[in-house]
Every structure is written in C-alpha cells, then in structure tokens.
Amino acid sequence: MKSSTTNYEIRLFDTKSRQLMPLTSSDGEILRIYGCGPTVYRDAHVGNMRTFLLSDIVIRLAKFIGYKVKFIQNITDVGHMSEDFIEDKILAQAKKESKDPYEIAKIYEARFHSDLKLLNINPANNYPKASECIDLMHDLISKLITKGHAYVGSDNCVYFSAQSFEGYGAISGNRLDSLKPGHKFEYTEEGAKRFHADWALWKVAENRTEMIWNSPWGKGFPGWHIECSAMSLHYLNNFVDLHLGGIDLRFPHHENERAQSNCAINNEAVSLWVHGEHLLFEGRKMAKSAGNVVLVSDLIDRNLDPLCLRLCFLENRYRSQMDLSWDSLKAAHQTIQRWRDKILIWQNSKEIDLTEVKKIVNEIITDLIDDLDTPRALQKLRKIEKSQELSDGTKFEVFKEVDVLFGLDLLNSFSSKAEIPSHLNELLSKRAKARSLGDFVESDRLRDLLAENNILVKDGKDGQSWDWLI
RNA sequence: GGUCGGAUGGCCGAGAGGCGAGGCUCGGGACUGCAAAUCCCGCUACACGGGUUCAAAUCCCGUUCCGACCUCCA
Numbered sequence: 001m002k003s004s005t006t007n008y009e010i011r012l013f014d015t016k017s018r019q020l021m022p023l024t025s026s027d028g029e030i031l032r033i034y035g036c037g038p039t040v041y042r043d044a045h046v047g048n049m050r051t052f053l054l055s056d057i058v059i060r061l062a063k064f065i066g067y068k069v070k071f072i073q074n075i076t077d078v079g080h081m082s083e084d085f086i087e088d089k090i091l092a093q094a095k096k097e098s099k100d101p102y103e104i105a106k107i108y109e110a111r112f113h114s115d116l117k118l119l120n121i122n123p124a125n126n127y128p129k130a131s132e133c134i135d136l137m138h139d140l141i142s143k144l145i146t147k148g149h150a151y152v153g154s155d156n157c158v159y160f161s162a163q164s165f166e167g168y169g170a171i172s173g174n175r176l177d178s179l180k181p182g183h184k185f186e187y188t189e190e191g192a193k194r195f196h197a198d199w200a201l202w203k204v205a206e207n208r209t210e211m212i213w214n215s216p217w218g219k220g221f222p223g224w225h226i227e228c229s230a231m232s233l234h235y236l237n238n239f240v241d242l243h244l245g246g247i248d249l250r251f252p253h254h255e256n257e258r259a260q261s262n263c264a265i266n267n268e269a270v271s272l273w274v275h276g277e278h279l280l281f282e283g284r285k286m287a288k289s290a291g292n293v294v295l296v297s298d299l300i301d302r303n304l305d306p307l308c309l310r311l312c313f314l315e316n317r318y319r320s321q322m323d324l325s326w327d328s329l330k331a332a333h334q335t336i337q338r339w340r341d342k343i344l345i346w347q348n349s350k351e352i353d354l355t356e357v358k359k360i361v362n363e364i365i366t367d368l369i370d371d372l373d374t375p376r377a378l379q380k381l382r383k384i385e386k387s388q389e390l391s392d393g394t395k396f397e398v399f400k401e402v403d404v405l406f407g408l409d410l411l412n413s414f415s416s417k418a419e420i421p422s423h424l425n426e427l428l429s430k431r432a433k434a435r436s437l438g439d440f441v442e443s444d445r446l447r448d449l450l451a452e453n454n455i456l457v458k459d460g461k462d463g464q465s466w467d468w469l470i
Numbered sequence: 471g472g473u474c475g476g477a478u479g480g481c482c483g484a485g486a487g488g489c490g491a492g493g494c495u496c497g498g499g500a501c502u503g504c505a506a507a508u509c510c511c512g513c514u515a516c517a518c519g520g521g522u523u524c525a526a527a528u529c530c531c532g533u534u535c536c537g538a539c540c541u542c543c544a
Binding site: 036037038039044045047048049050051052054080081089172173174196197199245246247248249250251252253256275276277278279280284285286287288315316317319320321322323325327328330331332334335337338341342373375376378379382383435438440443444447456457458459460465467 | 473474475476481482483484485491492493494495502503504505506507508537538539540541542543544
C-alpha cells in the first residue's frame, strides 16, 4: 500500500519543459526534493531567503495534503570560485577575516540556519556539506570518466565533456554552438580543455594549500557543479522528484548538474526543475555591487517582525520578479500584527462551523496547488478577516489551520519587547501613572518623549500598552 | 547582439474575455481627555497605435519603454 497518497495534485512550472507539470512521488512512497543551498562565505541576504522560502512553501503544502517528504539542501563550503576564477569564495573570505576557512564556513552556516528559523522556514532532513562529501564526488567523477563523459585535461584537471551529453542545454535553452568562448571563462589556461564549454569536475591544487584533498587525479578540490550531482543522487537514492533553486542557477549550474547526473545514471535524474525569480530591492536587483543588500538582521534592527518578509514574499508569485521596499515590509508587519490581535479575540468564540472551515481551507489549498498561487490564497484570508457572515470561532479555526501552510506564526506574538531598556520602562510607568491621575499634560509629554525613543504608546480599555515604532 | 519576462490609480500589487481584487498612503466620520489601534465611508487605473468580439486590462498584430539571463550570483 502506498503511504504517500493525496487527492490533490500540485502543479508547478517546470523550467525544462516550460509548462506546468504535476509534482508526484516517483516511488509512490516519498517525495524526494533537493534544493540548492547557500555558499557559506557571507550572510545570506533576503533575496537568498526568497528562494529558500520557495522550498519551504512547496514542502509545507505537500505535507499538508498527505505526502511524506525527504528534503536535502546542500551547504557549499568549498569549490565555489570567485568571479575572477582565481580564488575560492570561502578562502578569499577567510583571508579577509583572518580566519580559518572552515571557521568561516561554520560561522556563516550557523547564521544561515538562524535566519531560516527567524523566517519560520522548516529545516531540511539533511544539510550535507561539500567538504564532507569529497568521496562521493570522487566516485561520481570516476564513473563519468569510465563512461567516457569526463577526461583528464592537459593541466591534470578533470573536465566534463559537454558534447558527450546529448541533451545539453534543455533547461536553459542554450545551445553548445552558441556558447562561444568569451572572456569570462574557467580559470584554467586555454587549451587544457578539449572544448570551450567543458567544465571542471576536479581541479588540481597547484599553489593552493587549504581545503584540498587527495584524489586519483592528484591533490586538489572539486568543481562547483559536481557537488550537487553527487549529493542529490546519494542522499535521494538516484532520483529527484523536484529540484529547486534560484533562477540564476538555471545556467550553468543546473544545466551542468543535469548533464553529470543523467550521464551517471543513464536516465533523467530530475523530474521537475523549479526556479524562483529574483528579488529586487527598491527597483534594483539585490546585490553587493548595487549596495542594496538587506539582511534578516536589518529587519530586526528596524523593529520589524522578520515574518513580515515572509508575508511580503507570499503576496507575490514565485515566478515573478518582485520589488521589495521598506514600505511594503512595514505594511506586511502591520498586517501580521493586526491578524494576531484579531486571532486573540476570535479564539474566545466557541461557535465554529466546521463545514465552512473545511470548505475555506480546501479553497486555499486549491489556490496553492495551482503553481503556488500564494497571493490569491492570501486574498481569501483577508476576505475571511472582513467577513460579516463568519463567526469569530470559524475565523479562528481557518487561520489556525492554514497557518501551518503559510508559516506566519499567527498564533504567537512577536516579542522583542523584553529588550526594552529600564529607563524607558520607567518612563512608561510614569506615563501610566500621570494619565491615571488625569494629568494629561504630563502624560502627553511623556508619550512624546517615548515616541522620540521609538516607542508608541496606546491607551486601550485595559489601560496603556506600547509597541516599537516602525 | 541572442533568449525570456514585464508595463495596471499617489505608491505596492492580483487579475481567469463580461458583476470595479486587495493592501498601503491620503481625505471624511464613529470611538477616544487627546492620540494610537479598530470600525464605517470616500479616492474608479490598466504604456501607445491598430485589429478580433455583442463585450478586451485580458486575445491578435505593430510600436515605445523597462528588467532579467547569456560561464560570479538565490
């Protein structure tokens, strides 16, 4: 009996076939998902987070409708070369910070995990590191050499022969003959490779002394693309039902990965290729060079609930480029706050129409299985919020159920309030006292003073409350 | 140059040929000592030029502008 069954069919846009394709478990047991993870040489910015959220939403949805899921996400801690093709990104950063390269990888990997947690992104089943999978890569490279898909070049590096794989270019639409040799090239000398579009699977150490390993082809380190083939095939038992990543990885990373994997198993190794579009910030692509990089920690510094980023992302479809701004983050922050406040009230109602709850949840799932139409699904939530017909209890039950899908953590409150300095706490007490005595001149003065310290004071039926100004 | 996406009100943005998505801002009102929050009301847009249709933001043709990718990238 199949343990992974569902009445729903998730359809996602497959980059290779350029159409919506059903997501299914090829073995009928479990959905095997692979997502390209971070290169841990710097903090992941919110643009990176958008891609990681894409995996999270698919997985939450798949689990919600009954699938078992195995999700593997790699950590690239070696082999990813800088733009000059001369130095490994990790080693370059290690030099910059005067630290051991493994220390660098460790620091930024830890930060990656804590950022995911702040955004309520559920962890993968496993996060294999490139540096710990060298043997897997050796096995795969040997196999590719034996099969005639890879060769040792005149510089003793091992290269994949692009021409040996017939379907090369299917994901990106590139054709080998139009990939003309250009100035941006592999860092090795011209002539070491047999063909300009070939890429390195194993690079010889030369002068490099750190992050190198023995191999049948001499001391060296792996190329970037081979790690994902090695890990996905190993950890997911030679087949991937869904492979996720950012749109920029479409070429060359995923194109090359597909060539490697398919040649290794003599079959199509990945069923669906899904790519998330890029995030722009205030009109421009988020990039170090543009100077518009925003980190999760920047949101917290502005007293924004990091989950407002999650809501912003969900209000746009993953296949569209989206433009983020502080205004949209602020609006999302307010929406989450408002929902949380209302949920606190709604949960006191015992009047629940379960049939209605089921119907609405079903509608939301129907939106999501349609290529993750999160904006439409969220619109339903806003309608429910405003509804005159639905009881509070029904509203509460719907929000509670779908919170598992959206991951906005609406049933808990965001509290960074513990961090308030004591002198401001004193001002708050003074202000409350002045107001209770009817000294409005003094209480208003203190309220203005608190506002200057980014604290917004509100008077409700149950007395004074406050929030950080955003 | 090649390939692929876009263009929607003050701003952000969804859009399935036919009852004006939604949000933010702003204006008016209720509530409040005053604010804040909340609630109610208001603000009628689809780049341009043709075409198809009873009916086009949506489909077709053309034009202009913008963005992304094309061997660093999520």
